Amino acid sequence: MTDRFSDALQALNQPVWDACIHHRFIDEMRAGSLDDAVLRRYLVQDYQFINQFVALLGAAIASADGFAPRVRLAQFAAMITSDENTYFQRSFDTLAVSQQERETPPLNLPTVQFQALMGQAARSQKYANCLAVLCVAEGLYLDGFDQPGQSLPPRFEHAEWISLHANDFFRDFVGWLRPELDRMGESIDPDARAEAADYFSRAVALEQAFFDHVYQPPSAD
Numbered sequence: 001m002t003d004r005f006s007d008a009l010q011a012l013n014q015p016v017w018d019a020c021i022h023h024r025f026i027d028e029m030r031a032g033s034l035d036d037a038v039l040r041r042y043l044v045q046d047y048q049f050i051n052q053f054v055a056l057l058g059a060a061i062a063s064a065d066g067f068a069p070r071v072r073l074a075q076f077a078a079m080i081t082s083d084e085n086t087y088f089q090r091s092f093d094t095l096a097v098s099q100q101e102r103e104t105p106p107l108n109l110p111t112v113q114f115q116a117l118m119g120q121a122a123r124s125q126k127y128a129n130c131l132a133v134l135c136v137a138e139g140l141y142l143d144g145f146d147q148p149g150q151s152l153p154p155r156f157e158h159a160e161w162i163s164l165h166a167n168d169f170f171r172d173f174v175g176w177l178r179p180e181l182d183r184m185g186e187s188i189d190p191d192a193r194a195e196a197a198d199y200f201s202r203a204v205a206l207e208q209a210f211f212d213h214v215y216q217p218p219s220a221d
């Protein structure tokens with residue numbers, strides 16, 4: 001076990017973390033072999049996830065302890081609400097996702113639970129809790145999708161999703177996020193650390209459930 005708070009949290013959750021980054025969903029996305037029905041279910045649910053995620057970033061910006069972290073987080077929010085948003089819209093067009101499914105789909109249980117977790121972290125107004133959830137949501141996607149020397153699959157729906165998480169900007173952001181959580185971990189008391197650790201663990205478990213659920217037939221909550 002190491003001294004860094006972010007490493008310690010990841011080590012505590014390593015089996016589930018590894019199950020996520022080696023999840024069939026990630027393998028099939030990288031191979032370009034993902035079933036369109038699975039991709040469609042994933043993207044429809046994930047679009048609802050991203051909405052709350054941006055609210056969580058807003059809460060992190062509000063609860064951060066200085067201007068430099070606020071600038072970082074704001075720049076990241078700008079990327080998600082521009083490049084990433086157009087990726088969703090173009091993929092929805094290709095997969096013939098209706099306006100209603102884009103905006104108000106029935107939500108899977110893990111999506112509702114993740115939204116609740118992000119809302120709770122945001123309302124706690126504690127920067128460490130927000131960072132714990134962000135470290136999972138970002139770090140896990142970096143570890144899963146950013147493989148050295150990988151070649152991208154031919155279809156843009158797969159290739160762009162990978163390159164959204166395997167690029168210098170994203171690497172740099174996660175490379176900032178982890179030491180930022182370490183820094184906050186040092187400045188809060190043990191109870192607050194335990195609280196942030198709980199957010200981290202719940203987020204890792206929900207990431208796994210989120211991936212698993214898109215392989216289940218619709219309405220199998």
Ligand SMILES: Cc1ncc(C[n+]2csc(CCO)c2C)c(N)n1
Binds near residue numbers: 050164207
């Ligand atoms: C369930 C779920 N968890 C994490 C992410 C990852 N994520 C959300 S926003 C963002 C920024 C750049 O893409 C990243 C990496 C996701 N998409 N869906």
